[in-house]
Amino acid sequence: MSADEPVAADIAIADARLRRIPSLARQALLLTAVEGFSEEDAGRIIGRDAATVHGLIDEAMAEIDRQTRARILIIEDEPIIAMDIEMIVRDLGHEVVAVATTHSEAVAEAQTHKPGLVLADIQLADNSSGIEAVQEILADVKVPVIFITAFPERLLTGDRPEPAFLLTKPYQPATLRAAIAQVLFFDESTVPA
Structure with a gap:
């Protein structure tokens, strides 16, 4: 097993989990958690207000929690x-x-x-x-x-x-x-x- 194989497996697992999150919620989560955008900035990017982005992030996190219970x-x-x-x-x-x-x-x-x-x-x-x-x-x-x-x-x-x-x-x-x-x-x- 090469050193890259565990990393590739982790990426595949993360990708499979993220695909189960509805698209807009996934975008909001990735923009804020991975890219570091504020909820306001993420909202401008996806065409939603900050409150909606907050709700989408909550939805994405709830799905991840459900998957990993x-x-x-x-x-x-x-x-x-x-x-x-x-x-x-x-x-x-x-x-x-x-x-x-x-x-x-x-x-x-x-x-x-x-x-x-x-x-x-x-x-x-x-x-x-x-x-x-x-x-x-x-x-x-x-x-x-x-x-x-x-x-x-x-x-x-x-x-x-x-x-x-x-x-x-x-x-x-x-x-x-x-x-x-x-x-x-x-x-x-x-x-x-």
């Missing part, structure tokens, strides 16, 4: 952190299928629910490894993973499971939201047919 497995042994992550996930419109606190529980929940995204800690309640749990899950289900950990060095060995992303604790809720959105936007398994 996922069933999420949280693997986290700290109850307060698990509740915070669960609240963020639900606020984004996703479904939390389970919260697992141990390796064996995580694997069993993944086999039962076939999640679209896994959010995992590295050190689990029974001193088991979230990394090993994720490796076992990935052997059974192709799913993107975001590790959320206070021990990022444990993932920086070159042997981490793929596909995986990393956020360090303490995380910022906005960073977690952005990571979830980005991972799901570029995940080919959630692209509608």
Whole structure:
């Protein structure tokens, strides 16, 4: 696989998602989000007022949210952190299928629910490894993973499971939201047919 292949795949996924957005809403979104035009300037370009452009952007974002809605497995042994992550996930419109606190529980929940995204800690309640749990899950289900950990060095060995992303604790809720959105936007398994 060449270095350009993952980029080409990401472009194809983004293109497929964007094609599902009505043309005028897509134009408004791309003019403001990608090209950096204000809503007023975008309105002049597409022949609409700023309020209409704002509505079109909302329509485009709602369609992207609909396309990327996922069933999420949280693997986290700290109850307060698990509740915070669960609240963020639900606020984004996703479904939390389970919260697992141990390796064996995580694997069993993944086999039962076939999640679209896994959010995992590295050190689990029974001193088991979230990394090993994720490796076992990935052997059974192709799913993107975001590790959320206070021990990022444990993932920086070159042997981490793929596909995986990393956020360090303490995380910022906005960073977690952005990571979830980005991972799901570029995940080919959630692209509608």
